[in-house]
Amino acid sequence: MKNSIRPQHPDITAEIWDTIDEIISKWKNTPGSVIPVLRECQEVVRYLPSELLMYISRGMGLPLSQVFGVATFYSFFSLTPKGRHNIKVCTGTACYVKGIKETINRIYGKYNLKEGGTTEDRRFSMEGVRCLGACGLAPVMVVNKDIYGAVSADKVVQILEKYE
Amino acid sequence: MNQIRLQLMLCGGTGCDSTGSEKVRIALLHEIEKQGLSGEVGIVVTGCNGFCAVGPVMVVQPEGIFYQKIQPEDAAELVESHFLKGIPVQRLMYKNPANKKIIPKMDDIPFFSSQLFRAMRNKGFIDPEVIEDYIARDGYFAASKALNEMSPDDIIKEMLESGLRGRGGAGFPAGMKWRFAKEAQGDVKYVLCNADEGDPGAFMDRSILESDPHSVIEGMIIAAKAINAHKGYIYCRSEYPLAVKRLNIAIDQAKNYGLLGEDILGSGFEFDVEVYQGAGAFVCGEETALMRSIEGKRGMPIPRPPFPAHKGLWKKPTILNNVETLANVPQIILKGGKWYASVGTANSKGTKVFALSGDVCNIGLVEVPMGTTIRKLVYDIGGGVPDKRKFKAVQLGGPSGGCVPEQYLDTPIDYEEISKVGAIMGSGGAIVMDNTTCMVDMARYFMDFIQDESCGKCTPCREGTKRILTLLENMCKGKGQPGDIEQLEELCEVVKHSSLCGLGQTASNPVLSTLKYFRDEYESHIFDKTCPAKTCPALVKFEVEPNKCKMCGLCFKGCPAEAIKWEKKSVAVIDKTKCIKCMSCYDKCKFDAIM
Numbered sequence: 001m002k003n004s005i006r007p008q009h010p011d012i013t014a015e016i017w018d019t020i021d022e023i024i025s026k027w028k029n030t031p032g033s034v035i036p037v038l039r040e041c042q043e044v045v046r047y048l049p050s051e052l053l054m055y056i057s058r059g060m061g062l063p064l065s066q067v068f069g070v071a072t073f074y075s076f077f078s079l080t081p082k083g084r085h086n087i088k089v090c091t092g093t094a095c096y097v098k099g100i101k102e103t104i105n106r107i108y109g110k111y112n113l114k115e116g117g118t119t120e121d122r123r124f125s126m127e128g129v130r131c132l133g134a135c136g137l138a139p140v141m142v143v144n145k146d147i148y149g150a151v152s153a154d155k156v157v158q159i160l161e162k163y164e
Numbered sequence: 165m166n167q168i169r170l171q172l173m174l175c176g177g178t179g180c181d182s183t184g185s186e187k188v189r190i191a192l193l194h195e196i197e198k199q200g201l202s203g204e205v206g207i208v209v210t211g212c213n214g215f216c217a218v219g220p221v222m223v224v225q226p227e228g229i230f231y232q233k234i235q236p237e238d239a240a241e242l243v244e245s246h247f248l249k250g251i252p253v254q255r256l257m258y259k260n261p262a263n264k265k266i267i268p269k270m271d272d273i274p275f276f277s278s279q280l281f282r283a284m285r286n287k288g289f290i291d292p293e294v295i296e297d298y299i300a301r302d303g304y305f306a307a308s309k310a311l312n313e314m315s316p317d318d319i320i321k322e323m324l325e326s327g328l329r330g331r332g333g334a335g336f337p338a339g340m341k342w343r344f345a346k347e348a349q350g351d352v353k354y355v356l357c358n359a360d361e362g363d364p365g366a367f368m369d370r371s372i373l374e375s376d377p378h379s380v381i382e383g384m385i386i387a388a389k390a391i392n393a394h395k396g397y398i399y400c401r402s403e404y405p406l407a408v409k410r411l412n413i414a415i416d417q418a419k420n421y422g423l424l425g426e427d428i429l430g431s432g433f434e435f436d437v438e439v440y441q442g443a444g445a446f447v448c449g450e451e452t453a454l455m456r457s458i459e460g461k462r463g464m465p466i467p468r469p470p471f472p473a474h475k476g477l478w479k480k481p482t483i484l485n486n487v488e489t490l491a492n493v494p495q496i497i498l499k500g501g502k503w504y505a506s507v508g509t510a511n512s513k514g515t516k517v518f519a520l521s522g523d524v525c526n527i528g529l530v531e532v533p534m535g536t537t538i539r540k541l542v543y544d545i546g547g548g549v550p551d552k553r554k555f556k557a558v559q560l561g562g563p564s565g566g567c568v569p570e571q572y573l574d575t576p577i578d579y580e581e582i583s584k585v586g587a588i589m590g591s592g593g594a595i596v597m598d599n600t601t602c603m604v605d606m607a608r609y610f611m612d613f614i615q616d617e618s619c620g621k622c623t624p625c626r627e628g629t630k631r632i633l634t635l636l637e638n639m640c641k642g643k644g645q646p647g648d649i650e651q652l653e654e655l656c657e658v659v660k661h662s663s664l665c666g667l668g669q670t671a672s673n674p675v676l677s678t679l680k681y682f683r684d685e686y687e688s689h690i691f692d693k694t695c696p697a698k699t700c701p702a703l704v705k706f707e708v709e710p711n712k713c714k715m716c717g718l719c720f721k722g723c724p725a726e727a728i729k730w731e732k733k734s735v736a737v738i739d740k741t742k743c744i745k746c747m748s749c750y751d752k753c754k755f756d757a758i759m
Contacts, residue, residue: 032460136216
């Protein structure tokens, strides 16, 4: 499928638009496939800018309200750019009892980074996630795909400094 | 060819993986090769062993010797001493914390010896990515029996006889659900597996999917036969990448063996399963919301009736069972409903898996027969509260559940008995809390969670949880007013009775149960403006009590804001203009001198 009008966007190159077209044509005829389409598009662009949502809506033949509704309902999808390194802090009960709050405060103190935010230099973005199911390691933090257990406030900065 | 003499069952669950079990595997492999034992000693990477607290763990079979906290550096000693010379390495064995005695065998360790494995019977014995391992432990025998020898009514009869109730939390008899869907009219029906384990502090389903994915698939095949469905979905959270990966491997293998697809095992029955990944919404654990999500919509619940058994996914008759429920099904079909019902209490049969975490020595996954007391769960299996602190409560059932305080620890694990004391069985999260946990803050935490996860469709849940949260936040900030407790109780009742789905109907449970047992803590927050557990930073003064200060300087060294002045042999002083109230001085102080 070639979608005639490709909007201009600084974060999406022509090659990425090609990949997006492939994703849309792969799922177009599967009912209920908005979530996998958004997931795969977010994997290539790293977030879902509004131009992309409009493009998906046209390509899938679905109302923009439905695409936008789904994209804003699920916490997995982000409509704002992410940092180079994505920090996930677990805010599940076990991590909470074991002191993730202090760890989050320390990250805020050091990088001026809040849950759901991105640092100005786009080095880090941080999101609070509901239980990662690794309560044995509480408090847990995931940076990109690396899992860190027993992340106390004292240890966290040392870990994050490894990510440039 | 040499015969395998020893099998090393190395845990590769999420917990052990992040503490480095993969590096241990490579190191062990290297050492085994170096000593020329490649043909005699095999390594199997298993799913979650359950004893996550001491990972990475490994069990050496057939001896059953249990090693804990293995590091890559230990590989040489293990291979040379144990696997070559036959002298097990005591240094890496489990020590009983009570008497410091070494317990070499897994079955003798109290954490394991009080458990009964049914849903988790294969954990640690099979490689979850190898279907032959599962088949070797009677895997897919039950599916074969159900497809070739039993009628749908026979299957439902066994299920009813087993007394198996939904392990997702609500406890609805699984057999009855299946019967409704079987009787429902329709040519297209669906079997769904709920693997959207959203309760914070619960990881039973993740472990089952990671350690034994085929048992869930087999359970679904049997369910499909019972209701005559030909398509199934496993709705799995995207936070569980390893579980998704292993499920997909398992489905591919089952298809290659003719255990999924057309004409399964020559029975003429057709069934196919697909994994559907969630996108991070707690409410999608609710059955109608989950079905909307698979349809590609916002995961919002709809009123029942019509029940999913009549109009579910794409408005077709659908059954939805939890992972643990489905993992129990193959054995019920193979050994009979009577066998399954042989353990348990009058109304709760079989076993239940709990994810034990929080302030407890042995964090991990445990499976116990129904009727076991909560005390046994926390103390005998969990090893009690660490660091000589005092037990306060155990939270069961996550954001829909409640607390069980000390005086009710002898309550048996049973759907009805647990709800009598104000908690719920729930999906199996059991979070132990010691006396440093503030119960008002805990209620605030759960309400924050629920408020954030409320889908916003119905007003009582959307607005009510917001108002409850504001009240609790004010209390934690020291801005609580007289009358707040009464208002809280009223709001909780309204939200409970007028919300659309289970999320809202149970949302007030954590508040109501803490109010029931720890009302004095709420009162201290409002009237005395103090937090007895000293958890709420706004109610801690951040002053050093000179009489208690031992001038050790630990608080000074731990302060990230350089707000503490301290010199040797002098009492520390906190500069309140620099203090960021991070609590690190409070946590560091061993003498309780920070007020």
